[in-house]
Amino acid sequence: MRFIALLFCASTAFAQSGGTITGAVLNLPGDAVPNAPVQATNAGTSAVYKAESSGKGQYTLTQLPPGTYEVSVALTGYNPFIQKNVTVTGAKVLHLDIHLIDYQLDTLGDGKEFRIDLLSAHPTPAGPTPHTAEGKPDLSGVWYAQRPVDPGKPEPLPWVEALLRERAANNSKDAPGARCLTRGILAAGALFPYKLVQTPTLLVMLFEDDIPSHRQVFLDGRSHPKDPNPSWMGHSIGHWEGDVLVVDTVGFNDRSWLDPQGHPHTEKMRVIERIRRPDLGHLEIEFTIDDPAAYAKPWIIKKVADLDPGDDVGEYVCENNNDPEHMVGK
Secondary structure (H helix, E strand, O other): OHHHHHHHHHHHHHHHHOEEEEEEEEOOOOOEOOOOEEEEEEOOOOOEEEEEOOOOOEEEEEEEOOEEEEEEEOOOOEOOEEEEEEEEOOOOEEEOOEEOOEOOOOOOOOHHHHHHHHHOOOOOOOOOOOEOOOOOEOOOEEEOOOEEEEOOOOOEOHHHHHHHHHHHHOOOOOOHHHHOOOOOHHHOOOOOOEEEEEOOOEEEEEEOOOOOOEEEEEOOOOOOOOOOOOEOOOEEEEEEEOOEEEEEEEOEOOOOOOOOOOOOOOOOOEEEEEEEEEEOOEEEEEEEEEOOOOEOOOEEEEEEEEEOOOOOOOOOOOOOOOOHHHOOOO
């Protein structure tokens, strides 16, 4: 009995040693946001603790070991929320209200609905993976914009971190798209529908966007040029590894941004794409960004795309040349 009592006391003391983070999840006007997934990640152990906001927007994370945490919320319809260096000490209660900003800043317009559609899965026809006459998976079709599954965690070198801070301070006013410049390889197929046309020796990618509007992936066994002319989309060659098409792209210029946050790259960047069609209605795409002049190790990004059999790519014209002088920065 005494042993059991000691165990009970020890377990009670351990339970009381955990800290608590609690508060409300609110939108920009201050209204409660229900069903928001709140996550706290321990910076030292990488342990993850989760809670969901109630109908009144309240959330509570309990039994948190002392340490430093990153509190985050990823909810469709709102910009991602991340607050780093949240300190939990002992059995204390820390109050932290989370303020989410929706895609349209709670103003009128279709921006919010557009972003929600980009990040949401679409109904797709069921069926097995189609194959070509040569027995390879056929990637052909019109596809909805690619949805991010795992953005990865880039490890930028110091000069990249400094540039990211500068671009954030300037509200990204120098983003290439603000001046009708192309947005680069990771933006290809990320906003609007795109079409893949596959032949035995060539995969053609047609984009309803300005990135530019097409890519060619050579499947005929050729190599990269020895001295490629640097370009926005680079030079792409591909080969099959089982049912996965592996696309190797080099020869980039250094003018595009890798994401809306403004992660840069150099002309040394190499991008490996692994494209798989697991069934009729879906594509899985894994990007590996290898740029040792900008990042400490390769950065892996995973996306998916849904088949859009009732659509086709349209004409896209950038007519934003009158706006750059209105972009606000330092």
